Amino acid sequence: MPLVAGVDSSTQSCKVVIRDADTGKLVRTGRAAHPDGTEVDPRAWWQALQEAIARAGGLADVAAVSIAGQQHGMVCLDSAGTVVRPALLWNDTRSAQAATDLVEELGGGQTGARAWADAVGSVPLASFTITKLRWLARHEPDNAARVAAVCLPHDWLTWRLSGTGDVGTGDVRASDIGTSDIGTLRTDRGDASGTGYWSPGSGEYRYDLLEHAFGRRLAVPVVLGPNDRAGELPNGAVIGPGTGDNAAAALGVGAVPGDVVVSIGTSGTVSSVADTPAADASGAVAGFADATGRFLPLVCTLNAARVLDATARMLGVDLDELARLALAAPAGADGLVVVPYLEGERTPNRPLATGAVHGLTLRTASPAHLARAAVEGLLCALADGLDALVAQGATVDRVILVGGGARSEAVRRIAPEVFGCPVRVPPPGEYVADGAARQAAWVALGGVLPPSWTIGEASEYDASPVPAVRERYAEVRDLTVDRLTV
Numbered sequence: 034m035p036l037v038a039g040v041d042s043s044t045q046s047c048k049v050v051i052r053d054a055d056t057g058k059l060v061r062t063g064r065a066a067h068p069d070g071t072e073v074d075p076r077a078w079w080q081a082l083q084e085a086i087a088r089a090g091g092l093a094d095v096a097a098v099s100i101a102g103q104q105h106g107m108v109c110l111d112s113a114g115t116v117v118r119p120a121l122l123w124n125d126t127r128s129a130q131a132a133t134d135l136v137e138e139l140g141g142g143q144t145g146a147r148a149w150a151d152a153v154g155s156v157p158l159a160s161f162t163i164t165k166l167r168w169l170a171r172h173e174p175d176n177a178a179r180v181a182a183v184c185l186p187h188d189w190l191t192w193r194l195s196g197t198g199d200v201g202t203g204d205v206r207a208s209d210i211g212t213s214d215i216g217t218l219r220t221d222r223g224d225a226s227g228t229g230y231w232s233p234g235s236g237e238y239r240y241d242l243l244e245h246a247f248g249r250r251l252a253v254p255v256v257l258g259p260n261d262r263a264g265e266l267p268n269g270a271v272i273g274p275g276t277g278d279n280a281a282a283a284l285g286v287g288a289v290p291g292d293v294v295v296s297i298g299t300s301g302t303v304s305s306v307a308d309t310p311a312a313d314a315s316g317a318v319a320g321f322a323d324a325t326g327r328f329l330p331l332v333c334t335l336n337a338a339r340v341l342d343a344t345a346r347m348l349g350v351d352l353d354e355l356a357r358l359a360l361a362a363p364a365g366a367d368g369l370v371v372v373p374y375l376e377g378e379r380t381p382n383r384p385l386a387t388g389a390v391h392g393l394t395l396r397t398a399s400p401a402h403l404a405r406a407a408v409e410g411l412l413c414a415l416a417d418g419l420d421a422l423v424a425q426g427a428t429v430d431r432v433i434l435v436g437g438g439a440r441s442e443a444v445r446r447i448a449p450e451v452f453g454c455p456v457r458v459p460p461p462g463e464y465v466a467d468g469a470a471r472q473a474a475w476v477a478l479g480g481v482l483p484p485s486w487t488i489g490e491a492s493e494y495d496a497s498p499v500p501a502v503r504e505r506y507a508e509v510r511d512l513t514v515d516r517l518t519v
């Protein structure tokens with residue numbers, strides 16, 4: 034019974050699962066919190082990883098480990114492998130102007146957008162690493178001058194794990210010891226496809242675009258195949274390539290073409306597995322690669338589970354009470370609409386936007402109406418994403434709902450009304466970490482395909498569609514003001 038470990042180093046926390054490689058049976062878990070903010074010192078992720086591994090009983094008895102992580106974050110290293118500045122995360126919007134400039138510089142408007150989509154599968158938005166590199170070059174020239182290599186959160190953690198050989202005995206080590214050779218950085222197709230300088234279509238880096246954005250060439254990680262080895266722990270356990278969190282979630286739920294995975298975590302994502310790469314010049318759909326050698330067209334919103342957190346905070350209730358309140362109000366909340374752009378928004382591209390509440394009357398000024406409108410607002414934004422994915426050719430046989438927000442009974446029950454189709458909710462779990470564990474098992478066991486694991490009985494939620502909810506949302510979603518300070 035070989036054991037394998039999977040890690041999800043996500044925006045809010047680090048989660049570790051240890052599973053039986055053959056059957057997928059869950060054996061142990063651990064987690065640790067990440068700091069808040071859209072700019073984070075990567076050593077905080079390393080510390081959280083060590084804590085989460087220790088809480089999961091260590092890695093001494095595992096045969097393989099893979100790390101999945103939040104996509105896009107810019108981790109800059111100097112020639113000695115030291116982190117140059119805190120990483121800018123996927124939800125940091127300071128590079129919005131850089132994104133606009135990069136599209137302009139490739140022809141502007143539709144021409145520039147088409148050129149980027151054809152080159153790297155996606156039109157750059159503030160989330161993408163390449164825009165953060167441009168921001169760094171223009172705003173922090175001293176830091177930029179020190180940068181020798183750029184990598185992503187999961188690449189950096191994988192590199193550190195291969196270098197330190199710490200097998201999680203409970204020993205927390207967040208110092209700069211360990212690997213320093215930037216030539217040994219590794220990544221995978223899934224995460225590389227979110228940089229803006231790697232092409233899912235050709236499987237090659239676009240060094241020309243990286244150089245164009247940053248001003249000079251940088252070292253980048255070698256892109257491994259789906260079950261290649263990235264390194265080894267001292268106990269002989271292999272380290273898998275890892276991947277971006279959304280590619281890992283698709284692997285974790287065993288998504289196949291026809292499945293649309295909707296994840297409600299810090300980000301909201303709508304994605305599907307595809308046999309051909311996407312290249313959406315509208316910028317709504319990012320043409321990512323997946324973790325199995327295929328592709329993962331994906332729509333991402335910046336505002337998902339935290340809209341529920343924020344609404345619960347405003348109402349002074351916990352998340353269970355928020356769900357109860359939301360279900361107590363009628364569908365459509367009698368016309369109350371929450372536009373959920375609390376962190377600005379990425380899809381649609383409104384980096385400076387703020388959220389809004391529309392339709393306040395004496396009748397709708399109630400906790401239940403606000404709770405309902407918040408759930409409906411975040412789901413409407415995801416339903417727009419589902420439309421964009423379908424417009425790019427995705428077929429929707431099944432919608433699978435995952436992420437922390439899927440634990441909300443209100444989200445599960447209201448989703449079919451807003452999406453207009455039933456949703457399947459797998460048993461509560463850490464599907465990103467599970468996908469990483471499945472990849473680790475694939476690396477350990479070999480084979481053409483990842484091992485087939487069953488994930489337990491999904492609950493099916495169905496309800497009559499209520500199109501009026503999306504119609505009302507569409508009427509007001511652009512009626513927001515920009516934030517006062519960036």
Ligand SMILES: Nc1ncnc2c1ncn2[C@@H]1O[C@H](COP(=O)(O)OP(=O)(O)O)[C@@H](O)[C@H]1O
Nearest residue numbers: 043044045046298299338352436437438440441
């Ligand atoms: N019962 C629940 N109802 C609603 N939201 C929940 C519930 N449980 C957890 N969450 C939310 O899930 C979010 C974390 O989800 P997760 O998928 O772990 O995020 P990430 O992977 O981005 O760190 C938190 O914002 C949390 O409030």
Ligand SMILES: O=C(CO)[C@@H](O)[C@H](O)COP(=O)(O)O
Nearest residue numbers: 043044103104123298299300
């Ligand atoms: O930017 C994207 C996808 O393009 C996000 O999905 C990040 O990958 C962060 O994910 P979570 O921490 O919300 O899971």
